[in-house]
Every structure is written in structure tokens, then in C-alpha cells.
Amino acid sequence: MTGRRLSPLLAYVTAAAAGASLLTGCGALPGTTGGGSREPVTVMTWAPEQTRATNMPGMPAMAQAYARWVNAGGGIDGHELRVLTCNEQNTNAGAAACARRAVHEGAVAVVGSYSQFGRAFMAPLEAAGIPYIGGYGISEDEFTSSLSYPVNGGQASLVAGHGMQLAANCRTVSLVRPDTIAGDKLPDLLNSGLRKDGHSGAVDIPAVEDAAEYTASARRARTKAGTEDGCVTAVLGERTQTFFDSFRRLPDEGGDDAGAGTVRISSVLGSVGQPLIDRSGGARGPFEGAYVTGWYPDAGDRAWEPMKKVIREHAFADNRVDPADAGVQTTWIAYTVLRQVVESLDSDSVSALRISHALDQGAEIDTGGLTPPLRWRYDDLLGARGFPRIVNHEVTFQVVRRGRLVAQRPGFVDVGETVLTAP
Structure with a gap:
């Protein structure tokens, strides 16, 4: 075959096959910034479901709806968003198991999750250098670990x-x-x-x-x-x-x-x-x-309209996703953080280290009025005893x-x- 020219028909078939291989890899053409295809971004969201105590099924459900929405628009800066979910089961063992799975499956962040067993899940994440972004704020470790980036002031x-x-x-x-x-x-x-x-x-x-x-x-x-x-x-x-x-x-x-x-x-x-x-x-x-x-404006506030639109279009049949639920709201804000920090990297590959480094260096997140601007430099931390990582210490007073x-x-x-x- 050396030195021979392809026939016009064979050249057309070869080019078509090459194009098809690009399309079938992730279901869409990958991003091409910098001349190379952009790698998927894998994250995890966990929460307890079907337990005798607190359950937060809306959090992983909101994460999945967010992924459907953002991927329908080409992903995050050209990266397909892959969301893993895990039932934390309201136990130490369940929280630790979810964290180990996040490590095993190559998650670059845990986003918008709920667990009161901070010591059980933070140790595996810290060992792997995986940031914990926008946890619900129920555990003390969320406000002490240098790899935790809370979006609210917690309990x-x-x-x-x-x-x-x-x-x-x-x-x-x-x-x-x-x-x-x-x-x-x-x-x-x-x-x-x-x-x-x-x-x-x-x-x-x-x-x-x-x-x-x-x-x-x-x-x-x-x-x-x-x-x-x-x-x-x-x-x-x-x-x-x-x-x-x-x-x-x-x-x-x-x-x-x-x-x-x-x-x-x-x-x-x-x-x-x-x-x-x-x-x-x-x-x-x-x-x-x-x-x-x-933590946030009441559910009728206009600042929630972008989230409600995503829910209507990508979770309309999922009754777990209630826009008035604080867990759903926290997950939306947490994924807003993830999206903006990934966009700020403008890179073909995204790692846990690069995400945490960007946040530590002062990446500022605009949540559209749902919180004050969020930033996690040392100077931005409240430094309260037992809760040093608080950066958002504002709340709202509501009444029924x-x-x-x-x-x-x-x-x-x-x-x-x-x-x-x-x-």
C-alpha cells in the first residue's frame, strides 16, 4: 500500500469513520481549546437515603439534573460532567465507603453532599487530595479540613x-x-x-x-x-x-x-x-x-429562577427534587462553585489538585445573589473556634x-x- 493514493470513495469512507469515532466517544464532540480534546470531569455527590433519621435524596438527584443540563450545553468548558452518587446511609461506615468509592473511581471533587460523619469521610478524601465542595454543613470537619470549601455557615x-x-x-x-x-x-x-x-x-x-x-x-x-x-x-x-x-x-x-x-x-x-x-x-x-x-433567600426569591428552570427542564418527573429544599439549594450552589472553578482553569485536563489550588489561591464565585461572593483564601476565613473554614456567615430570618x-x-x-x- 506504500505510495498508493486512496480512491475518492475509500477516502470518503475513511473520513466518515473517523468522524463517527469522535462522536461516539462521549456522545458529543469534545472541547477543542488548546487543540486537544478535553477530558471528562468526574465528581461524586452523596447523601443518606431511606434511613430512619435524616434523608436527603434531593441532593444526588439535583446533582444528576445539573449534569444533564450542563452536558446538554456542551459540558463545563468543554468537559463532560460525570456525576457519581452514593447512599451515605447515615452511618460512619456508609460515609467512609462513599469516600473510598470516590477515590477509587477517580473523582476530582465531592460536591454538594450531606453527612454528619465528617471524620469518617474526610480522612480518605484528604489522603487522596480530593476537595469537598459545598457540603451541607452538618459536620464539624467541613469547617476544619483544609480541603473543605463550605458554601454556607453550617449549623x-x-x-x-x-x-x-x-x-x-x-x-x-x-x-x-x-x-x-x-x-x-x-x-x-x-x-x-x-x-x-x-x-x-x-x-x-x-x-x-x-x-x-x-x-x-x-x-x-x-x-x-x-x-x-x-x-x-x-x-x-x-x-x-x-x-x-x-x-x-x-x-x-x-x-x-x-x-x-x-x-x-x-x-x-x-x-x-x-x-x-x-x-x-x-x-x-x-x-x-x-x-x-x-442560609439563603426564601424559595420565592427571583435569584432561584435559574435553578428552577433546570429542575423544570431536566428533573421535571423526579419528585425528589424540590426547589424549596435546603439540600437541593445547597447542591445547586456547590455545583455553581465547581463550574466556575473548572472554567477558570481553562485546561484540557482537570485534577483534584488543580481545583483545590485554584480555590486556595482566591478564585471568587458569584452565586447570583444566593450567597455573598464566595472565596476561600486564608484572609477570607472567619477563624471561629471549631469552625475556622466558614467564609459565608450570613443568614436570613424567615417566618411562615x-x-x-x-x-x-x-x-x-x-x-x-x-x-x-x-x-
Whole structure:
């Protein structure tokens, strides 16, 4: 064959075959910046599903919808986005297994995930140099590991901010929280916000995290709060609904048919959100009038429209993806971070090291008003004891009116100083 010329027909067939091989590799032509094809970017999102405690199925579902959306538009800067999902099972073993799988399958980041077992999952990720971007904020390790890049202030900011919200509205406060290591930190954080306005502090009521009912805890919480401007706040994750079901069934000691009397109830986003309010009867349910502290603008804010459009177009039949769910919202913001940092690299290949280096060097992320601009340089870290990696220490005060979570006051409230002063 040396020195022979291909016939016109054979040349056409050869060229067509070469083009077909390009198209069948990933289902689309790869990016060509710099003259070479761009490698896929593999990430993982994990969360507990079908467990007896808190479940967050909307987080991996939102991640998959995000991948469908971004890949339909050519990927992230020409890189196909491959999303692995994992059921963390609400256990140490499950969290560690998900992290090891992320390492084994070559994930360059874990994005928008939920686990309270930070020590179990961060060690494998740190050993492999894999960044943890935009975790839900439930574990302490998310705010201490140098490879964690939180997008919110976690439970610390929520609970400290909730104390500030309640201080202006409640004479006495009962706090019902999980009897866990993570739950043990909540009373000090709530009290740091309460005492900022001269409040004496809350009554601490530890409770079993996955109990089937909370009658005894509910009775004690109501008794300690009293009925004169008293407030009962529960931060029990998915079991918060179970607690308030027990709470509203308490017999009224004064003979009033209201059951729980005139005590005001409250919580933080993640324990109470719009999906729970809807399931519990909306405006006629137990949460009408409840105070709620959140990380982000209320679900009706126009800043959420890009996310809602993606959900409508790429997750329209998936009832796990609720745009009012704090886990879904956090996952959207986390993938916004991933997308912008990958775009900033402008490279044919993306590694875990390059992502973490870009974030450490000050890549600034614009979330479209859902958070303040996010950046993780040393100077941007709050440096609070136990939560040094917080960079977003702003929260929102919301209230349930006519069955909808709406802003109690406009804009964000900075709780950084309050978190810093917590014991």
C-alpha cells in the first residue's frame, strides 16, 4: 500500500469513520481549546437515603439534573460532567465507603453532599487530595479540613442566627436537639445569639435522634418555655416533624383546645422547610407563624429562577427534587462553585489538585445573589473556634405566613461576630 493514493470513495469512507469515532466517544464532540480534546470531569455527590433519621435524596438527584443540563450545553468548558452518587446511609461506615468509592473511581471533587460523619469521610478524601465542595454543613470537619470549601455557615451560623432571631421575639426558649456529638454544640451556639440581645439563654433538652415519638421531650419543652411569649425550637433534622406532631398532641393543661397553648414554635432550615410545611397542612398546619432561620433567600426569591428552570427542564418527573429544599439549594450552589472553578482553569485536563489550588489561591464565585461572593483564601476565613473554614456567615430570618416561608426581614443578617463569641 506504500505510495498508493486512496480512491475518492475509500477516502470518503475513511473520513466518515473517523468522524463517527469522535462522536461516539462521549456522545458529543469534545472541547477543542488548546487543540486537544478535553477530558471528562468526574465528581461524586452523596447523601443518606431511606434511613430512619435524616434523608436527603434531593441532593444526588439535583446533582444528576445539573449534569444533564450542563452536558446538554456542551459540558463545563468543554468537559463532560460525570456525576457519581452514593447512599451515605447515615452511618460512619456508609460515609467512609462513599469516600473510598470516590477515590477509587477517580473523582476530582465531592460536591454538594450531606453527612454528619465528617471524620469518617474526610480522612480518605484528604489522603487522596480530593476537595469537598459545598457540603451541607452538618459536620464539624467541613469547617476544619483544609480541603473543605463550605458554601454556607453550617449549623453554627444557622443556630447562632436563630438565637438572634428568637431574642427579639421570645421571653423564654426551650431547645430540643439531638443527643449526639454534633447536637452537643447547639446550645452554646443558640445561646450566643440569644445573649447578644441580653437574653438569659435557652433550656437544653437533648433527645434521641431517631425516636418514633417525642411526647416526654415535648412536654418538658412546653413546660420550660411557658405560655407567656415562650418559644420551643427543635433542631432534629428529619425528625423535627415527628417532634412537633408529638408537641401539638399534648393535652392543654389550662383547658384550652389549642393543645400546645400559646407557645410559639421555631426551627432552622433543614429541620423545617417548605416541603415539610406543605406536608403538615400549610396555613392550617402546626408551623403557621413559626420562626425559621435559613442560609439563603426564601424559595420565592427571583435569584432561584435559574435553578428552577433546570429542575423544570431536566428533573421535571423526579419528585425528589424540590426547589424549596435546603439540600437541593445547597447542591445547586456547590455545583455553581465547581463550574466556575473548572472554567477558570481553562485546561484540557482537570485534577483534584488543580481545583483545590485554584480555590486556595482566591478564585471568587458569584452565586447570583444566593450567597455573598464566595472565596476561600486564608484572609477570607472567619477563624471561629471549631469552625475556622466558614467564609459565608450570613443568614436570613424567615417566618411562615399563610403556609409559605417568607422573609421576616429583607436581606441577609451577618452572624459572624456571634459565631466568633460562642464558647
